[in-house]
Amino acid sequence: MEVADAFKDLLTGFPTLEPGHVWLVGAGPGDPGLLTLHAFAAIRQADIIIHDSLIDDRILALAGGGARLENAGKRGGQPSAAQADISRRLVELARQGRRVLRLKGGDPFIFGRGGDEVMALATAGIPFRVVSGVTAGLAGLVSASIPTTLRGVNQAVILATGHGADQPGGLDWAALARTGQPLVLYMAMQNLDLIAEALIAGGLKPETPAAVIMSATTEDERILVANIRDIAAEARRQSVGAPAIVAVGAIVAARGQLLEIAARASALLVE
Numbered sequence: 001m002e003v004a005d006a007f008k009d010l011l012t013g014f015p016t017l018e019p020g021h022v023w024l025v026g027a028g029p030g031d032p033g034l035l036t037l038h039a040f041a042a043i044r045q046a047d048i049i050i051h052d053s054l055i056d057d058r059i060l061a062l063a064g065g066g067a068r069l070e071n072a073g074k075r076g077g078q079p080s081a082a083q084a085d086i087s088r089r090l091v092e093l094a095r096q097g098r099r100v101l102r103l104k105g106g107d108p109f110i111f112g113r114g115g116d117e118v119m120a121l122a123t124a125g126i127p128f129r130v131v132s133g134v135t136a137g138l139a140g141l142v143s144a145s146i147p148t149t150l151r152g153v154n155q156a157v158i159l160a161t162g163h164g165a166d167q168p169g170g171l172d173w174a175a176l177a178r179t180g181q182p183l184v185l186y187m188a189m190q191n192l193d194l195i196a197e198a199l200i201a202g203g204l205k206p207e208t209p210a211a212v213i214m215s216a217t218t219e220d221e222r223i224l225v226a227n228i229r230d231i232a233a234e235a236r237r238q239s240v241g242a243p244a245i246v247a248v249g250a251i252v253a254a255r256g257q258l259l260e261i262a263a264r265a266s267a268l269l270v271e
């Protein structure tokens with residue numbers, strides 16, 4: 001059977017995006033191959049797609065001919081639309097009877113204000129559906145050959161945001177350090193010096209390995225590995241910045257081992 005036919009079969013019986021409904025859909029971390037079939041089916045059905053700035057053009061190109069694309073990151077020439085404006089826009093479009101797709105990077109419920117958006121929809125009485133996506137934190141580690149959990153090394157993994165780390169009342173980094181479990185940080189580049197300092201002050205060994213995975217799963221991907229003490233300075237020196245995932249902990253060391261073994265038996269890790 002042709003691949004296209006197989007997909008057609010697979011896609012029959014998928015839910016229908018009805019007029020007046022809003023679907024909040026994760027587009028994955030970047031690589032179109034990491035888009036889910038549900039996301040694909042949603043993109044094909046929408047007549048308006050309100051999307052984040054970082055969505056790959058090849059994903060947006062899947063939209064139907066008559067569909068309108070609106071970049072929520074840059075609406076009305078503004079550098080960034082306020083969250084309340086985006087939520088209001090979704091409600092407004094649904095009330096006009098459109099089939100509305102809110103396409104978000106990664107997973108809609110991980111650090112992307114998707115929670116706020118569904119609250120606003122529910123409050124306004126708009127029927128909605130949420131479709132999960134592959135989150136950048138998990139895909140980023142895979143892309144960097146870092147096992148997110150490793151038997152004998154960690155029993156948990158902490159997904160955290162670095163946003164607000166410079167504000168009072170932010171995360172208790174010392175408490176996170178004390179768990180001994182690896183951290184996977186989103187939006188952490190701006191405050192990385194501060195975060196590293198706070199983790200070390202909280203008892204994390206300065207030699208703990210860390211990695212920055214920039215633009216994970218895209219052709220601009222860059223991976224930097226250094227210890228937690230040096231990672232922020234090294235990222236600056238090598239101009240490795242947002243959007244990036246920062247991984248901290250012993251799991252990062254497994255990357256080196258894995259790549260070393262793979263290099264000895266060349267071509268084991270197929271890119």
Ligand code: SAH
Nearest residue numbers: 106107110112135136186187215216244245
């Ligand atoms: N909902 C998204 C996260 C939104 S917050 C998800 O589940 O992935 C935005 C942050 O996600 C960025 O600051 C960055 O830390 C991370 N991010 C998103 N895409 C990324 C990518 N391709 N590579 C590395 N980090 C990414």
